[in-house]
Amino acid sequence: MLLTTAPHWKGSIWPSIKILYCSMLCPTVSETDCYVTLWLPTASSEKVRTKTVRNCKDPVWNEMFYFRIQSQVKNVLELAVCDEDVIRDDDYCIILFDIAKVPLGETIFMKFELNPHLRCKPYIHLYSTSGPDIRLGFDLCPEEKEFLQKRKKVVAAALKRVLQLEEDLQDDEVPVVAIMTTGGGMRALTALYAHLLIMQKLDVLDCVSYFSGLSGTTWTMSNLYNDPNWSHKDLEVPLLDAKKHMNKNKFFASFAPERLKYYVKELRQRSQEGHIISFTDLWGLIIEAMLHDGEVHQKLTDQKQALNHGQNPLPVYLCLNVKEKVNSRGFREWLEFTPYEVGFQKYGAYIRAEHFGSEFFMGHLMKKIPESRISFLEDEYFHYMQAYKLPTRMQSPPDSLANVFQDIITWRPAVSVVPNFLKGCPMHNKYLESEFSNWKDCDLDSFPNQLTGAEDFLYLIDNAFALQSSYPPLMRPERNVDLIIHLNYSTGSQLEVRRLRHTSEYFSEQGIPFPKNVPSKEEEKELKECYLIGEQEGAEIPLVLLFPLVASSFREYKAPGKSTYAFILRFVFISVVFSPYDINTLRYSEEDFEKLVKLSQYNIENNKDMIINALRIAVERKRQTEKS
Structure with missing residues (x-):
């Protein structure tokens, strides 16, 4: 996942998050139908999600999401990797990440461990963009x-x-x-x-x-x-x-x-x-x-x-x-x-x-x-x-x-x-x-x-x-x-x-x-x-x-x-x-x-x-x- 902290607009920060891919270390019983949900409570009360990649053990999304947050409060991003199921979706992992850990103007690559019982790992790439499309x-x-x-x-x-x-x-x-x-x-x-x-x-x-x-x-x-x-x-x-x-x-x-x-x-x-x-x-x-x-x-x-x-x-x-x-x-x-x-x-x-x-x-x-x-x-x-x-x-x-x-x-x-x-x-x-x-x-x-x-x-x-x-x-x-x-x-x-x-x-x-x-x-x-x-x-x-x-x-x-x-x-x-x-x-x-x-x-x-x-x-x- 790519997380972007863009330059300030008069006190605001614009993080943009790009979901990259998830890699499974061992096969599951069946092929997964994975998607990722994102929730940043200080920016919105609603969760957003990627598309579902069906029948794939190593799903790739490459989807970008944009948020607006205030630097004066603590901003914690919640990520959830889910497997879509007819009866009930399974949450492989829920990750909480503090946006403040990403310095403005720097690029960071991070790897998060999922549920150890499933023995899978998602890769999260945190980076900073060149700024907004508005001058x-x-x-x-x-x-x-x-x-x-x-x-x-x-x-x-x-x-x-x-x-x-x-x-x-x-x-x-x-x-x-x-x-x-x-x-x-x-x-x-x-x-x-x-x-x-x-x-x-x-x-x-x-x-x-x-x-x-x-x-x-x-x-x-x-x-x-x-x-x-x-x-x-x-x-x-x-x-x-x-x-x-x-x-x-x-x-x-x-x-x-x-x-x-x-x-x-x-x-x-x-x-x-x-x-x-x-x-x-x-x-x-x-x-x-x-x-x-x-x-x-x-x-x-x-x-x-x-x-x-x-x-x-x-x-x-x-x-x-x-x-x-x-x-x-x-x-x-x-x-x-x-x-x-x-x-x-x-x-x-x-x-x-x-x-x-x-x-x-x-x-x-x-x-x-x-x-x-x-x-x-x-x-x-x-x-x-x-x-x-x-x-x-x-x-x-x-x-x-x-x-x-x-x-x-x-x-x-x-x-x-x-x-x-x-x-x-x-x-x-x-x-x-x-x-x-x-x-x-x-x-x-x-x-x-x-x-x-x-x-x-x-x-x-x-x-x-x-x-x-x-x-x-x-x-x-x-x-x-x-x-x-x-x-x-x-x-x-x-x-x-x-x-x-x-x-x-x-x-x-x-x-x-x-x-x-x-x-x-x-x-x-x-x-x-x-x-x-x-x-x-x-x-x-x-x-x-x-x-x-x-x-x-x-x-x-x-x-x-x-x-x-x-x-x-x-x-x-x-x-x-x-x-x-x-x-x-x-x-x-x-x-x-x-x-x-x-x-x-x-x-x-x-x-x-x-x-x-x-x-x-x-x-x-x-x-x-x-x-x-």
Whole structure:
């Protein structure tokens, strides 16, 4: 038998026990039908057992069992080798073993004598594993650190060109720049393509190390990262492709008979793989039909190819984990996704991206389920109705595909349900060991037994139910972001400025550095195209370059310095309910598409000097910090 004492999780020990084999020294009257029972009273009130090996005098099991115990109490394991019998099972031997005898990190092999009258011996191997399948800690994963080293060289060269520096930047002088996007449906998808294209032309895109998104912008991001070198290719091509899909009839593209058959086939296959299917899975397939010509085979981990040489910014996706029957104020936790890891920054607990959706217990991978295609992950990043209605959850058994299609008719926003990879992991008060994990913004944070480790499933919703931005992963102190380019696509730019004030107040309450001097209520009445925030605050405060999606001087100029009235034609405010860019609009006319693209490009190009100035300030701050 193998007994594993894994590393601590905040006061707990995870012994894993592998039953190997039993060797008989002399034959018995008949062949045995042996099995082994295990009982660890301090971990569970129930006994567990191996399978029965029939008609064998030297049975071999090789079965693994996992427990969770507390180091503060005495933990005695009871082992029983039994012979299964029709009338009554015979116990060959009962062994009591103190788990404390197995030092952490060491391997021990032990042999136990059975009943001497039966003259048999089982062999027990006690060992220590390399640890759980969950990465514990608040530091960045090794892959992300390696990426940043490679990306730093690309960023340094780009900054030298953009800022026209005479000398190369040293590694410690290179600021970490991030693009932060908000949600906004098809409006966000379209405007983000336009913003990235103009930033590429201005050579700013290579200055960016992180790229965070939620809701509609994740569609753009996941499509771009299909190409490992997307930021170094002409972004006019994906923009024109998006135009084609924005102009097409999405109802026929999504609900043609062959597409419905495809949905049923895909959902049935997903169910057979072990995933929990719901409306959001169907919605992911519908989005796939709306925005692509065929099936999208890409997975999140495939995006690593776009990061191997530091050639593109690191994408970070975001959603919110909630509880059933508890509002988001009572309980909410940010779950971040990168091509490397998925995890909770709150607890410092991360799993490999390919393991998301698999079943875990006490930090160990119990059942590997195939990694989801990106189309199914997009439904977790984005729920189209967003925060305009209260969320409800509809979970269907594998054979109830009709119920999933029924949700289309009733149009109920749904929550993605996935196995909880923190299941069985104790959440004591010590989970607040890191300064960042002091991010206590939920009522249930005061009750560790009500936190995520006690749940069987994660209930994931759009981040729009909280901050309506993808700031949280960028605020991890380990990422040390110096400048955030905030691209706003949410409904109502005036409302977005208010949200920014709310975000500033929120981070201030959590003790997380963020600019406090944000645009005032008076400035909402006449918004500018760009704001540089945090310039007059301390060097530890990240700079924020805010781009509200507003038609300000664009009404008078078709390009910086070129006056025209051609683009005034029925271009309405983004915030107007009956705007062609309403959040619920899935199809744009060619004219409306072009206007939104030109507005987005104009606002960036018309403020390129402010972008360059922000980059220059970020570099100077890094230099001053290193000198001090």
